[in-house]
Amino acid sequence: MNKINLELVKEGFANGVAKGRPLTVAEKGLMIANAEIAFGHFLDALKVNWREDPNSDKTPHRVAKAYVNDLWAGRYEAPPSITTFPSDGYDGMVFEGGIPLTSMCSHHHQTIMGKVHVAYIPGKDSQVIGLSKLNRLVEHFARRGAIQEQLTVAIHNAMDTIISDNNGVAVMIDATHNCVQCRGVKHGGASMKTSKLTGAFKDDSATRMEYYEFVRGYN
Numbered sequence: 001m002n003k004i005n006l007e008l009v010k011e012g013f014a015n016g017v018a019k020g021r022p023l024t025v026a027e028k029g030l031m032i033a034n035a036e037i038a039f040g041h042f043l044d045a046l047k048v049n050w051r052e053d054p055n056s057d058k059t060p061h062r063v064a065k066a067y068v069n070d071l072w073a074g075r076y077e078a079p080p081s082i083t084t085f086p087s088d089g090y091d092g093m094v095f096e097g098g099i100p101l102t103s104m105c106s107h108h109h110q111t112i113m114g115k116v117h118v119a120y121i122p123g124k125d126s127q128v129i130g131l132s133k134l135n136r137l138v139e140h141f142a143r144r145g146a147i148q149e150q151l152t153v154a155i156h157n158a159m160d161t162i163i164s165d166n167n168g169v170a171v172m173i174d175a176t177h178n179c180v181q182c183r184g185v186k187h188g189g190a191s192m193k194t195s196k197l198t199g200a201f202k203d204d205s206a207t208r209m210e211y212y213e214f215v216r217g218y219n
């Protein structure tokens with residue numbers, strides 16, 4: 001399954017994957033060391049005496065490590081290996097709601113926090129995905145720079161590709177953007193919803209209603 005290319009944006013873009021991924025531990029270590037030096041210069045430019053400040057002297061290292069190992073981990077790691085199983089005749093909806101989303105906007109490098117609700121309907125000869133793999137797919141695409149609209153499409157495309165011959169895939173993201181809350185307009189509480197529906201979710205109103213009924217349980 002890892003042979004399938006699930007990437008939609010150009011290699012190297014913040015919401016894409018890094019050239020040469022998956023990186024080895026040594027390559028990540030070198031990346032952290034380089035990013036640490038650069039972030040020290042960033043703080044210098046902001047006139048922070050970080051070298052003598054006991055709360056800031058390790059900050060360039062902490063920030064670099066957080067980007068490589070956590071915030072942008074999806075850019076540097078291999079895609080999750082996806083286990084699939086025969087659907088054994090199940091042709092109803094498979095729904096997983098409330099998947100925690102932690103991401104970062106490509107524009108301002110501020111957090112995006114929210115929930116992802118995904119669903120699909122296996123076709124007669126489709127495979128079903130191991131449930132936790134849906135969470136892992138969300139993590140893989142969210143742990144990068146992100147544009148919520150594109151992230152929605154990326155998760156949808158991955159599910160649609162992996163669950164071949166499906167009868168529909170639905171992805172909805174409900175998230176708050178720190179860049180809206182803390183800078184610019186500074187509006188707390190505003191959230192953004194995006195959705196991508198195909199197959200029965202788009203064409204059949206009863207299926208769509210059932211999906212949104214399930215989503216409502218997480219609000």
Ligand SMILES: [Zn+2]
Binds near residue numbers: 107179
């Ligand atoms: Zn932003």
